[in-house]
Amino acid sequence: MTGSVGMRKLFSSAFKCGASLCLFGWFGCATVREPPPPAYWRELGAAYDQALRQAGEGVFPPSAGAAPEVVVYQGVAEIPADSRFADSLRRGYAVADLPRNTIHLPAWRWRQRADGARSPHRMLLHELAHLHLYRVTVFVLPPALAELAGVERLNTAPWWLHEGWAGYVEVADLVENRLVWPSLNRARARDLRRLMRAGRSLDPARLLTLDSMGKLDGGDYAVAWALVHWILHHPEPRRRDRNRQAWIEYLAACRRGFYPPEADPMAAFAAEFLDCRGSLIEDWRERWQRRLTHESRRAFLALFVAPMEEAEWVELWREEMATMLAE
Ligand SMILES: [Zn+2]
Numbered sequence: 001m002t003g004s005v006g007m008r009k010l011f012s013s014a015f016k017c018g019a020s021l022c023l024f025g026w027f028g029c030a031t032v033r034e035p036p037p038p039a040y041w042r043e044l045g046a047a048y049d050q051a052l053r054q055a056g057e058g059v060f061p062p063s064a065g066a067a068p069e070v071v072v073y074q075g076v077a078e079i080p081a082d083s084r085f086a087d088s089l090r091r092g093y094a095v096a097d098l099p100r101n102t103i104h105l106p107a108w109r110w111r112q113r114a115d116g117a118r119s120p121h122r123m124l125l126h127e128l129a130h131l132h133l134y135r136v137t138v139f140v141l142p143p144a145l146a147e148l149a150g151v152e153r154l155n156t157a158p159w160w161l162h163e164g165w166a167g168y169v170e171v172a173d174l175v176e177n178r179l180v181w182p183s184l185n186r187a188r189a190r191d192l193r194r195l196m197r198a199g200r201s202l203d204p205a206r207l208l209t210l211d212s213m214g215k216l217d218g219g220d221y222a223v224a225w226a227l228v229h230w231i232l233h234h235p236e237p238r239r240r241d242r243n244r245q246a247w248i249e250y251l252a253a254c255r256r257g258f259y260p261p262e263a264d265p266m267a268a269f270a271a272e273f274l275d276c277r278g279s280l281i282e283d284w285r286e287r288w289q290r291r292l293t294h295e296s297r298r299a300f301l302a303l304f305v306a307p308m309e310e311a312e313w314v315e316l317w318r319e320e321m322a323t324m325l326a327e
Contacts, residue, residue, distance in 0.1 A: 044121060048128055051169045055232050056244045061251065063135045068128065069102045072110050094120070096127035098134045098155055103127040126170035133157055133165050137254035142266060149273050150281070154288075156254040158296045159216070160207040160224040167225030168232070185229070189325055191222035196322065202226075205314050208297040211289055226321050231304065235324060246303035253303075258295035 052060060094105040103124060110120050137157040146152045171185045195202060200219065204227050207220060231247055234240040259265040272291075276284040305313045 044124060044128070047121075047125060048132075048169065051125075051129075055168070059232070059244050059247055060132075061136050061248075063132070065135060066101060068131050069100075070124065071102060071104050072107050073104055074107045094123035094127045096130040098130065099153070101131060103131070122170045126166040129166040129169040130162055133162055137161075137251055139255060139257040139265070139269075141269070145266060145270055145273075148270075154257065156257055156292060156296070157251075158208070158293070159210065160220075160227060161250075161254075163216070163221050164224035164226075164228030167221060168228050185225055188222045188225040191218065192226055192321070193325055195219050195222065196325075202318055202321070203314055204317055205310050208300050209293065211293040230317065230321060230324070233324070234320070235327075243304065250299060250303055253299045254296075258292060258299055 094103055094109070096103050105120060105123065109123070134155055134157065137155075139154040139156045141149065141152060141154070167185055167188050171187075192202070202223055204223055207224055207227065210216070210220070231243045232240075234243050253261075256265040257269060259268040272288070273284065276287060301310060308316070
């Protein structure tokens with residue numbers, strides 16, 4: 001899960017991008033209550049590093065900034081009101097607050113160290129993936145424009161990319177107090193096989209049109225993971241290289257707010273914003289979100305699918321995924 005749904009995810013204020021990435025340096029935490037031992041965070045940082053290496057050299061641009069803060073909380077009241085999930089305490093999910101660069105983890109979940117899909121280290125890796133992806137794709141407005149729009153940073157990475165990448169990363173197993181990172185998310189793969197057996201038509205292209213996390217079901221999480229797994233681990237080396245190059249270009253498109261490469265993204269943003277001025281800010285946000293969904297889908301089809309037709313690619317993707325899962 002990410003810390004919000006729909007438009008609220010777009011707005012942030014926290015960190016600066018640039019400089020070089022050193023995940024050991026980047027990953028750290030300041031906790032309140034029951035601080036986990038430093039060795040635990042080193043293990044978690046190492047597991048995330050391992051996930052990045054497995055994804056491929058250079059598939060993420062360098063980033064730096066303040067370490068995320070992990071807050072182990074006892075009661076929902078300790079979470080800022082606009083970052084709360086109504087049932088996050090009861091269900092025990094960790095929540096990543098993108099703008100504040102914070103992960104909230106319920107204390108009872110932290111105390112429960114047993115391995116499994118809902119173990120705290122999996123959740124922390126999952127939320128860490130959201131924060132990291134956000135930092136390397138965020139659309140940063142220059143100060144003058146930010147003041148005008150009342151927005152400093154915009155989250156442009158679509159939800160399938162967020163949940164797909166988080167699903168890719170979350171799989172570390174705790175073996176004798178060390179995190180071991182397998183290349184396949186077995187839980188998601190199991191979900192996917194179950195969907196296939198149930199005859200559900202898996203349509204990765206459908207995910208590209210969803211603009212809100214509220215529209216997701218469990219199967220969508222599995223398909224989002226499969227999409228990212230297909231991109232980064234395609235069995236054919238040439239296709240894999242092409243996919244990884246497309247991934248790099250896609251992240252760059254996120255940082256441009258999906259404005260065309262030849263355009264000055266800030267000028268384009270300003271023109272679009274000024275065009276809407278006078279209407280309610282909510283209208284502008286909605287319009288921007290709509291454009292983002294449309295453009296991010298278009299970029300996906302251009303980078304990962306073309307020259308194939310979408311329907312033809314969906315068929316092929318299903319076959320390829322079935323093969324990949326069978327291996
Ligand atoms: Zn998530």
